[in-house]
Amino acid sequence: MKDKNLCKLAKIVTLLSLTTMMATAQADAITLNFHSGLTQSRPEAEHIDAFARLVEEKSGGELKIDVYHAGALGLREADILRTLQRGMADMALLYGEYYTRDAPALASIYAQGAITQADQHLDILPVIKEMYDDGFAKWNIHTVGGVVAPIFDVGLHCKEPVNSLEELQDKKVRVWSRHLVETFDELGIAAQVIPQNDMYMALQTGVVDCAYYLSTVAKTVSLQEVTKYESYLHPWAAAPWIFGISERALGRLDDNQRQALEEAGQEIWKTTRELAVDAERETLAREEREELGITLLEPFSDADVETFVTAAWKTWKRMAENAGDDGIRYYESVTQALSE
Template identity: 40%
Template sequence: MKKLIQTLALGVTALGTSLSGVSAEEWRLNNFLPETRPETAEIEQFVKDVNATVEGDFELKLYSGGSLGLPNTDTLRFLPKGAVEMSLMWANYLGRDAPALSSVVVQGTIGSIDEFEKAIPAVQEIYEEEFTDWDVTSVGYVAIPMLSVSVFCRDEPVRTIEDLKSKKLRVWARDQVETFTRLGVAAQIIPQEEMYVAMKTGVVDCALYPALYAHTVSLQEVASHASFLYPMASGPYVIGVATERWEETDEAIKSAITTAADDLWNRTNQYEDDQAREMEAREKLAEQGVTWAEDFSDADRELFVSSVTETWAMLAEEAGGNAPAYRERVLKALGR
């Protein structure tokens, strides 16, 4: 299946060919995150560190915000084909081609930093194994903050699951669709670059989004109300290189990349200030016109977590292959 998908990706291969008119010493790093995201600033520093270390004509260049036109859902198709030399990847976006990846960490199942720190080594190990099967080598990681996910609504506050049942909700991943469907809520996946218009035009009434990043997509301009629903830990972003290219790369360049990647991970794998940053983000959004309602109740959050847990088991079974075993490995790491 993997080989068939890669072979059929003719459009992506053509794009890779059109982009290949660069020096052999220049590597492009595809970053689908917007330039305004704090993770992008950290990736920019990673690029600077690599270039400062490598001697000679090699240069790593960063392209952020999807500027290369490479869909993040297609990474396992375009990266092994050489459309770019290096790319940021997020497992939850890759479930179409690698279903097992999307069920390694289902968002909402890990609700504390302590639990997340227990799970991280197992998650990284699983990612490396799975990406290897797709001829991609994981050369670095970018940690994602422990996020607080809120329900942002256009016209009126929503702070109960019962009230949410009468709204159209924007989400960003299939596991969220499944989770909210179990709760009787109509949820649909809308990419973040389309979310602003979807909210403004009423395609959806509410959007699931972290307050910490809301300003990066101008969500405060189309949402008047917000209420915190659940804490979310996610598997880290992965920096990948086609395995064949990585194996052929000069050892000095590989060393510079892995050293800079270690520093990148150490900088981002910090969670002490996450809650303070969350509250600061809420205050700024309030100054810009977002009214914060009371949080969803503990009973509603427990109901949500129960639904997420059922979704995780279902997705792992549905994906088949290694997915159930991956889930068990994460559960074991969590001590559950």
């Protein structure tokens, strides 16, 4: 009888110990908030969610990431570097071209017209990532991988047939950055920055005649309803989306949690890199646009592409010089890698 009681007592003690250990583990678990300005319908959002799942899995539940899509934390993209530096948010999806006010050099790392063949992007990705790591570190932000954006086709989407720089001379073109405004200005073509959400109305009302846009995903913004002609110009020089964590938040993590964060980030980076260049995806997208009623014209000529690239590199260099020593260093590092 005594042995039975001792056995029961041992089981109770063991159960209590396990319960205590589980409670302690739960108490020690850390949850980090993660800001993303992208809507949950964007393909990048799936990879961010996958990153969060991997972190929890690899840390054994000790580290969790709460992702707030579409800016649900109420943070402004232009302020994200300051927000992370001050520890007002733990993590964020970082995109260098957003921070022209606080870190203009980051916007000069990569620019449209940088590549003329999609595979060039994969060759220089390590250099681009190194430059971003350096730039964000100046804001006490540690990078842990990220999402390599797909290399989509970029084309001119117009109301009338246009597939040459000469035919663009009397057109007004929508673009998405100051660099592109200056590039088209070099070519004697009027261009203006119009946010994606306003692009449809600008085309519909005649504010612009053409949109310089990512052809592969043009249907997602219904460009086929307001433009009927498209001509390919070059591949998208897609700056990667970087996962950044503030040094303050990083300092709260133990070795196991840090390792889980790093491994998850690198796994997403590797997965998305392998998906970035996909000729079949681009072909299927072109076929789909034709089915939607778009007339695909002959691409811009090699001579026109060369002229555009020359203008783009000229304004890219000027943008880098205006950003100071870091901007020049980033520009020279990337353009040297592209020239090799």
